[in-house]
Amino acid sequence: MALELCGNCIRQLRLRAVRNREEDLSSMFEKRRGASKWHRLTATFAVAGAVLGLHGCSSFPQLVGPRLPAGYGVGEVRTGSACGLLFLGFIPIKSNSRTERAYKTAVGSASGGLADTKLRYSWFVIPGAGLLLCTDVEGRSIQ
Amino acid sequence: MTMRSRSLLLLVALTTTSCVGSLTTVAPLPPASPTSYEEIKRPAQGWGCGVLLFNFIPIGVNERAEKAYQRALESVAATTLIDVRVTERWSWIFVGFKFCTRIDATGLRPARTAK
Numbered sequence: 001m002a003l004e005l006c007g008n009c010i011r012q013l014r015l016r017a018v019r020n021r022e023e024d025l026s027s028m029f030e031k032r033r034g035a036s037k038w039h040r041l042t043a044t045f046a047v048a049g050a051v052l053g054l055h056g057c058s059s060f061p062q063l064v065g066p067r068l069p070a071g072y073g074v075g076e077v078r079t080g081s082a083c084g085l086l087f088l089g090f091i092p093i094k095s096n097s098r099t100e101r102a103y104k105t106a107v108g109s110a111s112g113g114l115a116d117t118k119l120r121y122s123w124f125v126i127p128g129a130g131l132l133l134c135t136d137v138e139g140r141s142i143q
Numbered sequence: 144m145t146m147r148s149r150s151l152l153l154l155v156a157l158t159t160t161s162c163v164g165s166l167t168t169v170a171p172l173p174p175a176s177p178t179s180y181e182e183i184k185r186p187a188q189g190w191g192c193g194v195l196l197f198n199f200i201p202i203g204v205n206e207r208a209e210k211a212y213q214r215a216l217e218s219v220a221a222t223t224l225i226d227v228r229v230t231e232r233w234s235w236i237f238v239g240f241k242f243c244t245r246i247d248a249t250g251l252r253p254a255r256t257a258k
Contacts, residue, residue: 117169
């Protein structure tokens with residue numbers, strides 16, 4: 001009788017151990033599944049970020065030194081500047097059109113464009129916001 | 144000045160760095176007598192790039208327009224450029240940003256006198 005009881009006890013203990021192991025394994029698999037989901041998501045973002053970042057952004061070509069007409073004259077010195085922000089380092093806010101805007105500001109009301117055009121670049125780190133990129137254009141108005 | 148305030152000052156200095164380049168001529172005045180110069184048929188093109196290492200150490204970032212202009216001149220062995228177009232490009236390169244300036248133009252060189 002005692003031996004039978006002991007045998008049952010051992011059987012129950014073994015069953016409990018097997019159940020515990022199964023539970024442990026299933027929780028581990030669930031954790032792994034969650035982790036792999038997280039890893040997949042992170043990897044997707046990393047790849048997308050790398051592709052976007054490495055691809056970068058490009059502005060449209062801006063004519064800064066037009067062909068001058070015969071018998072042209074140059075007028076006063078004009079300057080213009082424009083800035084754009086690389087928000088959080090990768091979201092361009094007006095940063096690709098800054099040369100175009102600076103040139104347009106410099107040209108102003110002069111219809112002929114600029115001659116003897118000079119460019120100057122500057123950049124400023126804004127903590128928590130990103131990188132402020134600026135372009136200055138200086139030239140003499142064409143008459 | 145305590146160590147803490149020094150570190151804070153250094154941190155502020157590092158995170159608020161800025162840099163201003165110098166004015167670079169990218170479209171000079173064309174020669175006074177256009178007949179003494181000839182246009183080069185091949186388009187002139189030059190790239191100038193710089194890296195903003197760790198977002199605050201500029202390596203050739205401010206001089207890229209000058210580099211692009213010189214390379215455009217050299218690409219067609221021209222002495223000056225007309226019809227100058229500027230294109231900007233930036234990309235993220237893990238250790239910072241890469242900024243490039245491209246210059247497309249028509250090159251001019253002194254006309255060869257016919258013998």
